[in-house]
Amino acid sequence: MTSSRKLHIGMSLAPTWLSGDAWRRGDSGVEGLFSPHYYVDIAQRSEAAKLDFVFRPDTLFLDAARLEDSPGFASLDPTILLAAIAGATSRIGLLSTVSTTFLPPYVIARQIQSLNALSNGRAGWNIVTALDGNENFGLSDMPSSDERYARAKESVEIVRRLWEGFPGDALKLDRETGRYADPAAIRAIDFDGRFYKVRGPLNMPDMAEDPIPLIQAGASPTGRAFAASIADAVFAASPDRDAAIELRADLRNLAEASGRSADKIRVLPGLSLYLAESRGEALELYMETHKRLNRGQKFAAVKACIGLDLTDWPNDRPVTAEDLPEEPATVKNRTMAGLLRRLIVRDSPTPDELLKRPEVIGSAHWQIIGTVEDAIEGIRDWHDAGAIDGFIAVPGGSVSSMHLTLHELVPRLAEAGLFRSDYSGTSFYSHLTEE
Structure with missing residues (x-):
């Protein structure tokens, strides 16, 4: 199946090209990680390549142990x-990435709407x-996955209603009559739900013509249903083409089941x-x-993810579906656990084979190791197979890999007719909905 639709491409501002030992290279520029200039340079390069967006993932905690030998999760506020x-x-x-578990929806609505105003309609959440x-937020334990998504559903509804409650055309700015705004056009939301009680209205008007895009990354059954009901795009972990095809087909079906058009949701795996x-x-x-990531660390990652201890496993003995422990009721990262279990059920890998997979040593992202030509061939294959609507670039290994992505790969995709050669709109939403 060959698709005529052009790709939508985002660029991660998380410096994945400095992961592992890559930050130790002389050209890494690691000293600039807490300076805006480092990221402005990447964003300007991405804009020159006509990308849809730049993207900053985020966490609200610090794993101090990881800072011993890598940048870890330390970062500027996105x-x-x-x-x-x-x-x-x-x-x-x-x-921008903002958590619905830890930040109140009123704060989220104000922050993202402020970014939208400062950028003339280019913000996304x-x-x-x-x-x-x-x-860090007064909770002894993380809420369950189901509770987090229930909270997220309420939060998104509140945020959207707050944005709608103060339309830009409520501002009159009539110097002659002295009428600054029309209070009757500004609405309180009076939301009273399971998790939140918010009166509103927001104290920031919506001045943009286009809506603010919503992006979501959940790939568990609960996460997929949530994403299909609200998201304009899904940032997906898809280590292989079959996983991407299944995920995209499922999300499109779920979107239709929730009353939306399947074409309203775009699936953008990390690449x-x-x-x-x-x-x-x-x-x-x-x-x-990855040279300093030893077998013990990899085995620990597998055990933490799915509860399977491979420490003393014979190297020539495949790991099969029968070896998998029963899936626990509570899983920290259900998406990663599901992908790793799926790999074992499908391929029955030996320990050595398993430890080379992105599900173990990466973030379960689609991976291409090679030349720009290899990347074009791989991207075209997934695009033509209906596996993707685009991707979010997460370059690895070096700054030069990131530069090759932006300066050579993306322009070559445009030359091949797979990507835009110029912007046709000015807002984030217009880029994401461009055919």
């Missing part, structure tokens, strides 16, 4: 960072429920790109990045 980027760009979308950080001038150099880049 919405504040994107506000700084807004003044240095003019067309590219700005996707990446809706996350969070996997950790509860102790981990280790790019170099030759395949050998790309593989070397990949191996160099």
